[in-house]
Amino acid sequence: MTASATEEIVTAGFVVIGDEILSGRTKDKNIGTLADFLTEIGIDLCEVRIVPDIEERIVEAVNALRPRYTYVFTSGGIGPTHDDITADAIARAFGVGIDFDPRAIAILEAFYPAGGMTDARKRMTRIPDGAELIENSVSKAPGFRIGNVHVMAGVPAIMQAMLEAIRPTLTTGPRLQSRALDADLPESRIATALREIQSAHPGVMIGSYPRSKDGRFSTQVVVRARDTALLDAAARDVETAIAAASAS
Amino acid sequence: MTASATEEIVTAGFVVIGDEILSGRTKDKNIGTLADFLTEIGIDLCEVRIVPDIEERIVEAVNALRPRYTYVFTSGGIGPTHDDITADAIARAFGVGIDFDPRAIAILEAFYPAGGMTDARKRMTRIPDGAELIENSVSKAPGFRIGNVHVMAGVPAIMQAMLEAIRPTLTTGPRLQSRALDADLPESRIATALREIQSAHPGVMIGSYPRSKDGRFSTQVVVRARDTALLDAAARDVETAIAAASAS
Numbered sequence: 001m002t003a004s005a006t007e008e009i010v011t012a013g014f015v016v017i018g019d020e021i022l023s024g025r026t027k028d029k030n031i032g033t034l035a036d037f038l039t040e041i042g043i044d045l046c047e048v049r050i051v052p053d054i055e056e057r058i059v060e061a062v063n064a065l066r067p068r069y070t071y072v073f074t075s076g077g078i079g080p081t082h083d084d085i086t087a088d089a090i091a092r093a094f095g096v097g098i099d100f101d102p103r104a105i106a107i108l109e110a111f112y113p114a115g116g117m118t119d120a121r122k123r124m125t126r127i128p129d130g131a132e133l134i135e136n137s138v139s140k141a142p143g144f145r146i147g148n149v150h151v152m153a154g155v156p157a158i159m160q161a162m163l164e165a166i167r168p169t170l171t172t173g174p175r176l177q178s179r180a181l182d183a184d185l186p187e188s189r190i191a192t193a194l195r196e197i198q199s200a201h202p203g204v205m206i207g208s209y210p211r212s213k214d215g216r217f218s219t220q221v222v223v224r225a226r227d228t229a230l231l232d233a234a235a236r237d238v239e240t241a242i243a244a245a246s247a248s
Numbered sequence: 249m250t251a252s253a254t255e256e257i258v259t260a261g262f263v264v265i266g267d268e269i270l271s272g273r274t275k276d277k278n279i280g281t282l283a284d285f286l287t288e289i290g291i292d293l294c295e296v297r298i299v300p301d302i303e304e305r306i307v308e309a310v311n312a313l314r315p316r317y318t319y320v321f322t323s324g325g326i327g328p329t330h331d332d333i334t335a336d337a338i339a340r341a342f343g344v345g346i347d348f349d350p351r352a353i354a355i356l357e358a359f360y361p362a363g364g365m366t367d368a369r370k371r372m373t374r375i376p377d378g379a380e381l382i383e384n385s386v387s388k389a390p391g392f393r394i395g396n397v398h399v400m401a402g403v404p405a406i407m408q409a410m411l412e413a414i415r416p417t418l419t420t421g422p423r424l425q426s427r428a429l430d431a432d433l434p435e436s437r438i439a440t441a442l443r444e445i446q447s448a449h450p451g452v453m454i455g456s457y458p459r460s461k462d463g464r465f466s467t468q469v470v471v472r473a474r475d476t477a478l479l480d481a482a483a484r485d486v487e488t489a490i491a492a493a494s495a496s
Contacts, residue, residue, distance in 0.1 A: 019455055022293045024283030025426070025470060026457065028276075031298070035272030045270045047305070050279070050296035053455070057295070080436040081456035082443040120439030138460065139434075157460050178273070186387075188328040191368030195330040207267055207301070208329035209274065212386065212405050222273060 010043045010173035013065035016050040017058055017076035017086055018154055029156045030075045037163050042175035043071065053077060058089035066093075066149055071170065076154030078143060080120040087144075090151055091128035101127035104142050111140040135165040145169075178224040179235040183242040186210065186217040193241035194221065201234040203227060258291045258421035261313035264298040265306055265324035265334055266402055277404045278323045285411050290423035291319065301325060306337035314341075314397055319418065324402030326391060328368040335392075338399055339376035349375035352390050359388040383413040393417075426472040427483040431490040434458065434465040441489035442469065449482040451475060 014034055020026040031048055038045045046069055051057040058077070065072045077086030091098035104125035109117055124141040127133065134143035134150065138161045143152045145166070152162040183190055187210045198206045204225040211218050221238050225231040262282055268274040279296055286293045294317060299305040306325070314320045325334030339346035352373035357365055372389040375381065382391035382398065386409045391400045393414070400410040431438055435458045446454045452473040459466050469486050473479040 016296075019453070020457055020470065021279070022283055022296070023424070023426070023472070024280055024285075024287050024293075025428075027280040031269070032272055032275040035270055037272075039272050045272075046300060048264075048270070048296075048298035052294060079456070079458055080439040082439070082446050083455050118436060118440070120436045123439070124436075138463075139465065155458055155460055176271070178271070180273075188366060188368045188372075191328040191330070191371070192366070198330050205267070207331050208327070209268055210327055210403055212403055215386075217387065222268065224271070 006171055006173055008173055010071070010171055011046050011069040012038055012043050012071040012073060013046060013069040014048045015058070015061045015065065015072065015074040016048065016154075017053065017074060018050075019052050019083075021050050021076075022052055030154065030159050033156065033160060034073060034075075034163070037167075039176065041167065041170065042172040043170065044173075044176065053083050053085060055085050055089045055092065058086060059093045062090060062093045062149060066147065070148065072149045074149065074151050075159050078124065078141070078151060078153055080123050080141075084123070086151060087126050087128060090144075090146060090149065093149075094128060094130075094146055096129040096146070098126055098128045100125050101131075101133070103127075103133055107133075107140055107142060134162050137161045137165070174226040176224050176226055177228060177231055178222055179231060181221045181223070181235065181238050181242060183219045183221060183246070185219055185242070185245055187219040190219065190221070190241055190245045193245065194238070197234060197237045197241060201230065201237070203230040204234040206234065206238065254419055254421055256421055258319070258419055259294050259317040260286055260291050260319040260321060261294060261317040262296045263306070263309045263313065263320065263322040264296065264402075265301065265322060266298075267300050267331075269298050269324075270300055278402065278407050281404065281408060282321060282323075282411070285415075287424065289415065289418065290420040291418065292421075292424065301331050301333060303333050303337045303340065306334060307341045310338060310341045310397060314395060318396065320397045322397065322399050323407050326372065326389070326399060326401055328371050328389075332371070334399060335374050335376060338392075338394060338397065341397075342376060342378075342394055344377040344394070346374055346376045348373045349379075349381070351375075351381055355381075355388055355390060382410050385409045385413070422474040424472050424474055425476060425479055426470055427479060429469045429471070429483065429486050429490060431467045431469060431494070433467055433490070433493055435467040438467065438469070438489055438493045441493065442486070445482060445485045445489060449478065449485070451478040452482040454482065454486065 049061045131144040131146040138158045207222045209220045223235045297309045379392040379394040386406045455470045457468045471483045
């Protein structure tokens with residue numbers, strides 16, 4: 001698969017696998033990382049699901065998202081321990097076999113000292129039939145891609161390395177551009193104006209994000225569009241509305 | 249609704265609503281907050297979905313989760329602006345009407361100065377028929393509960409205040425207790441032992457969480473159970489296994 005850009009919108013779903021996120025023990029960082037990565041290259045992240053280390057739940061989430069989006073990404077559950085069940089779940093989701101993969105074995109044998117390929121490490125070479133490997137420049141044990149699903153590690157540094165490895169292979173669409181405009185006002189003071197601006201500019205998306213700091217409310221208005229001229233026109237109207245509300 | 253504790257396991261799903269999380273502009277903090285809150289009071293968070301500001305997608309996620317879990321929580325989309333569509337989506341998910349709610353109007357009228365109840369602010373009083381209000385001690389505009397679904401604000405400080413408001417109303421189950429054991433080893437070095445310990449202790453859940461820092465790998469093993477004796481026995485075995493692997 002080689003990289004290409006298209007005028008069509010390219011979409012993605014993300015399945016985060018891990019009891020530790022759902023229990024609160026680990027605070028997820030991968031969602032923000034993937035969201036930034038995809039936005040930057042012109043792929044719209046449309047949905048995220050966080051599921052526990054239960055095979056049925058992983059299968060269900062992956063099979064719900066893969067027909068719906070151009071790409072699906074997963075993080076977590078591909079290490080050497082008994083609770084790493086993602087590779088098996090993905091094989092089941094695709095209805096294919098899974099076995100020790102000679103390419104993955106070769107990578108790990110070259111990495112570990114002689115005799116270092118323990119059963120536990122070998123478990124990380126189990127790859128579903130028909131999958132392509134995703135390089136892991138950090139700790140070598142590879143991820144894999146099968147169909148439109150990219151299976152990556154949950155450790156943030158490794159997931160980031162895997163994203164860099166697959167970046168050249170992804171088809172990307174027209175990038176969604178954005179302008180952020182700050183208003184030192186609670187959003188209720190500009191809500192009516194924003195509604196009118198949104199109606200007048202159907203080609204843009206206007207989001208209003210309230211913030212509270214030390215009991216004081218402010219708002220960030222984010223205007224997004226794939227077309228720069230449409231974006232600039234709407235952003236100007238928002239700026240004017242913020243200035244008018246601030247002065248009143 | 250009054251609080252109660254049960255011996256049965258109490259479960260929850262969480263729907264995070266907001267384009268800003270999916271675009272990467274805002275890094276979510278509410279998932280970690282809710283996960284910690286629920287774990288602390290003995291409710292298992294079993295699934296999270298992040299969906300965009302699109303009514304159909306909110307309806308779909310809420311209707312998928314509410315028959316599946318004891319409780320559903322949502323965050324985001326209940327402010328005064330045009331992109332705040334959660335209340336309407338929830339009404340549609342339940343097939344009920346939605347209108348300005350006299351209780352919510354009374355709260356906001358008491359809070360704002362005379363004449364301060366603008367159309368935008370009044371929009372925040374739209375509540376689905378049959379819902380109970382959730383108090384917002386930060387900025388007053390209430391959340392609401394309908395059926396087993398709790399609809400809360402996306403601003404972290406407000407969501408936290410709403411969680412405190414509903415805490416006494418939630419039925420809770422036996423709390424999942426945990427012990428975290430640190431191993432200064434890559435997880436492949438203890439994987440075989442952990443698998444055996446997991447097999448020998450079916451009443452506990454053993455999770456293995458690799459970490460990488462400055463190119464060095466370590467592992468945190470987390471043992472979880474509702475029963476303290478089972479927890480302690482498994483944790484002791486894990487400790488012994490870590491010590492043996494470290495010495496070898």
